[in-house]
Amino acid sequence: MIHLEYSNGATPIDPDEVAGLVLTHITTRGELDRWEQDNIAEALAWLEKQKPRDLLNEGFIRELHKRMFGNVWKWAGKFRRTDKNIGVPWSQISTSFRNLLDDTKLWMELEEVPPDEMAARFHHRLVSIHPFPNGNGRHARLMTDLFLENFLDCPQFTWGGKNLSKISDARQRYIIALHAADEFDYQPLIEFARS
Numbered sequence: 001m002i003h004l005e006y007s008n009g010a011t012p013i014d015p016d017e018v019a020g021l022v023l024t025h026i027t028t029r030g031e032l033d034r035w036e037q038d039n040i041a042e043a044l045a046w047l048e049k050q051k052p053r054d055l056l057n058e059g060f061i062r063e064l065h066k067r068m069f070g071n072v073w074k075w076a077g078k079f080r081r082t083d084k085n086i087g088v089p090w091s092q093i094s095t096s097f098r099n100l101l102d103d104t105k106l107w108m109e110l111e112e113v114p115p116d117e118m119a120a121r122f123h124h125r126l127v128s129i130h131p132f133p134n135g136n137g138r139h140a141r142l143m144t145d146l147f148l149e150n151f152l153d154c155p156q157f158t159w160g161g162k163n164l165s166k167i168s169d170a171r172q173r174y175i176i177a178l179h180a181a182d183e184f185d186y187q188p189l190i191e192f193a194r195s
Helices: 029-050 058-069 090-110 115-129 136-150 169-182 187-193
Strands: none
Touching: 029 058, 029 136, 058 090, 058 136, 090 115, 115 136, 115 169, 115 187, 169 187
16 A cells, blocks of 8 residues: 655545556655656657647647656546646536637737746646646646747746755745746746746
8 A cells, every 4th residue: 555645735646546556566655756757757758759749739738647657647648537625626627728728829829928927827727727636747847848948939947946746945935936826926936937
């Protein structure tokens, strides 16, 4: 049986989702983190090889999550079917997702928002929807970096230069910046993402 401890702001995985663990030999959070990180490295290699361009669609976004976590979780790439401590109600995920993608395309078309703010808005909305049972922050940060590179022709964010999955000052600053974005103040998130 796996024992998971959660850092501040992390989304707990409910028992039905824990049952979706592919690697049943995992018993600690540290082991889980290591396997997930190895899976994410495979996803990054896949991205480098594929060089996908059509990123702003539900199919790609789900596929990326599956590539990032599919060796560890059976539900990787599938929208969650339960409500969480963060995110829209699970029944509204598809609609919220379509709205995000439509809004993002409109932001790019209108060019009224600077690129870093557009990326921060995209990231915040994706995290706020919280479409998957777990891995949303890591997935949203990678999606945002792909958005910056492929659509806005900007360098990726550095995200504070730290592992945001672990309890740290950087994670706390990231969460505070996300809360500011909840109030439509994106500057703290931009500053953190570029630090």
